[in-house]
Amino acid sequence: MPRVSRGFIGRRRPVADASRVPPGQYVTRDFPVLSAGPTPHTPLSDWSFAIDGAVEKSASWSWEEFTALPAEEVTVDIHCVTKWSKLDTTWRGVPLDALLEHIDTAAEYVTVWSDGGYTTNLAIDDIADGKAWVAYQYGGEPLESEHGGPARLLVPHLYFWKSAKWVRGLTLTQDDEPGFWESYGYHNHGDPWLEQRYQGD
Amino acid sequence: MAGAAVPGRLRWQSATVLELVDETPQCRTIALAPADWPGHLAGQHVDVRLTAEDGYQAQRSYSIASAPGDDALRLTVERIDDGEVSPYLADELRPGDELELRGPIGGYFVWEERLGGPLMLVAGGSGIVPFRAMLRHWAGGDRSIPARLLYSARTLEDLIYRQELAELGADVRFTLTREAPGGWDGHHGRIDRALLTEVVWPPAERPLVYVCGPSGFVEAAAQGLVDTGHQPGRIRTERFGPTGT
Amino acid sequence: MEAVDGNAIAGQLHQHFGTDMTTARGACAHCGARAMIAELAVYNQAPGAVARCRACGSVVMVVVEIHGTTGVNYAGFHLERT
Numbered sequence: 001m002p003r004v005s006r007g008f009i010g011r012r013r014p015v016a017d018a019s020r021v022p023p024g025q026y027v028t029r030d031f032p033v034l035s036a037g038p039t040p041h042t043p044l045s046d047w048s049f050a051i052d053g054a055v056e057k058s059a060s061w062s063w064e065e066f067t068a069l070p071a072e073e074v075t076v077d078i079h080c081v082t083k084w085s086k087l088d089t090t091w092r093g094v095p096l097d098a099l100l101e102h103i104d105t106a107a108e109y110v111t112v113w114s115d116g117g118y119t120t121n122l123a124i125d126d127i128a129d130g131k132a133w134v135a136y137q138y139g140g141e142p143l144e145s146e147h148g149g150p151a152r153l154l155v156p157h158l159y160f161w162k163s164a165k166w167v168r169g170l171t172l173t174q175d176d177e178p179g180f181w182e183s184y185g186y187h188n189h190g191d192p193w194l195e196q197r198y199q200g201d
Numbered sequence: 202m203a204g205a206a207v208p209g210r211l212r213w214q215s216a217t218v219l220e221l222v223d224e225t226p227q228c229r230t231i232a233l234a235p236a237d238w239p240g241h242l243a244g245q246h247v248d249v250r251l252t253a254e255d256g257y258q259a260q261r262s263y264s265i266a267s268a269p270g271d272d273a274l275r276l277t278v279e280r281i282d283d284g285e286v287s288p289y290l291a292d293e294l295r296p297g298d299e300l301e302l303r304g305p306i307g308g309y310f311v312w313e314e315r316l317g318g319p320l321m322l323v324a325g326g327s328g329i330v331p332f333r334a335m336l337r338h339w340a341g342g343d344r345s346i347p348a349r350l351l352y353s354a355r356t357l358e359d360l361i362y363r364q365e366l367a368e369l370g371a372d373v374r375f376t377l378t379r380e381a382p383g384g385w386d387g388h389h390g391r392i393d394r395a396l397l398t399e400v401v402w403p404p405a406e407r408p409l410v411y412v413c414g415p416s417g418f419v420e421a422a423a424q425g426l427v428d429t430g431h432q433p434g435r436i437r438t439e440r441f442g443p444t445g446t
Numbered sequence: 447m448e449a450v451d452g453n454a455i456a457g458q459l460h461q462h463f464g465t466d467m468t469t470a471r472g473a474c475a476h477c478g479a480r481a482m483i484a485e486l487a488v489y490n491q492a493p494g495a496v497a498r499c500r501a502c503g504s505v506v507m508v509v510v511e512i513h514g515t516t517g518v519n520y521a522g523f524h525l526e527r528t
Contacts, residue, residue, distance in 0.1 A: 002213065002250065002252045002258070002301060003215055003252065003299055003301055004252050004253070004254055005251040005252050005253070005289070005298075005299075005300070005301070006298055006299075007289070007293050008251045008252070008253050008259075008289050008293070009253050009257075010251070010253060010257060010259050010285050010286075010289075011283065011284075011285050012257070026257075030283070032491070033447065033491060034491050034492045034493070035447045035489055035491060035492060036489055036492050036496040036505075037447075037489055037496060037498060037503070037505075038447060038449070038489075038503070039447050081493050082492075082493055117505075146447060161493055181493055181494070184494060184508045184510050184517070184519060185510050185512050185517055186493060186510075198512045198513065210460075210461060210464055211457060211460050211461055246453075246456070246457075248457040262454065262456075262457065303457065304457070306456045306457045306460055306466070307453055307456045307466060307468050307484075308466040308468050308469050309452075309453065309456075309468035309469045309482060309483075309484035310453055310468070310484065415448075416448040416449060416450055417448055420448075437484075438451060438484075438485070439451065439453045439484075440448075440449070440450040440451045440453070440454070441450070442448070442449075442450035442454065442490065442491070443491060
């Protein structure tokens, strides 16, 4: 058992409403930047968002087409597996429901893929019914590249590694195929309320 | 080259805090007496682990500021505003406290006399810490190997160990990138090819060059060295980053 | 996001391999570029540490801490025998 460091608490501060903080998390006021690699810089003229894989017909939107889609503003709490949570974050984006609406598929899973090669896996159930967006604004401003701009996935009910930065598309799959962090030992589902950080949790 | 590390798993051990010395408004040196220190080579680092009462842990790496054979193991910590670990180490820690650490770690970024020279050290900001160990080690030897330091910091107040470095006997050059005091006789401005050409031995002398500091500083300095003709194989780099998550 | 280098994962690698690995040399499995582990580009502001080849950017090594155990995947890095 490691020795306790007298007087050490770290950055953690007590929170007014502890019921909003999943087990093992602490609330932060800043917005840490985490990444598995360099920040991509895809020009908007080259950007597209695609839905393909186990679908009858794939779909794709250019930046102009994408940002012309009906979008909504949401305020959500986000929870990173590295233990920080940030409350009341505001985003603007296109709901996944709108993107999936005309997609004909029997697939139950998606692999989300991003510029730079990052991937993560999700059940369709976890991105449908108002649970996910492709967000391109944060705090009322265009999403900064270090936070995933021009657009990132936003799936706030799961650990934030599932909210893939620099998102470019979804590939629908029959089976649940582990993405980047999942293949190195992180949990396939990632529910912060069940503390599903690692495989087997 | 495994340095002075005992082969086998690193073990966490407890170190008693002996003394705290404020180097600059942002930096404090912690003198420690570890329970079972195997010795180290100049340039190596330790991992420090803090544990809160509820079991919450945070861990960071710190370069060893003391030379092998110094009277205590010394670490110099720069306070990062709203940091997780550094405010505790720089402000809260008291003599008599126990600090958990493991080390020494690293066999790449080390210098000992048998590696030869001329020895050229290029430091940016807190990158000076492992070079204090290297220069103290150098000063304790026969000094037959020429040793030179180029140390870049923002202002005079940001230079860590300024007095001590000047007194070790190596050829020490400073450059300030923000305002310099009146009468400043050191260099001014960021390290660039012109300054490297002026300060570093020519490539034909094959200096052994160590570069340490923030990533951006190291990238620029290392590129400048290569651009001015130095062999990449004679350049060793250690990049400090934002503290871990 | 600027990368640090293999020195940042030296302690974890030592823990895993039982010896210092910073001077160990290897080749990127993707492009063949050779490097010492200390020279790799490391992104450690993340759920784990990701080491990438400086020549092609491919992932060569991933270090994670799972329930107190250090896991190292170096399938992307062909270590040379010393």
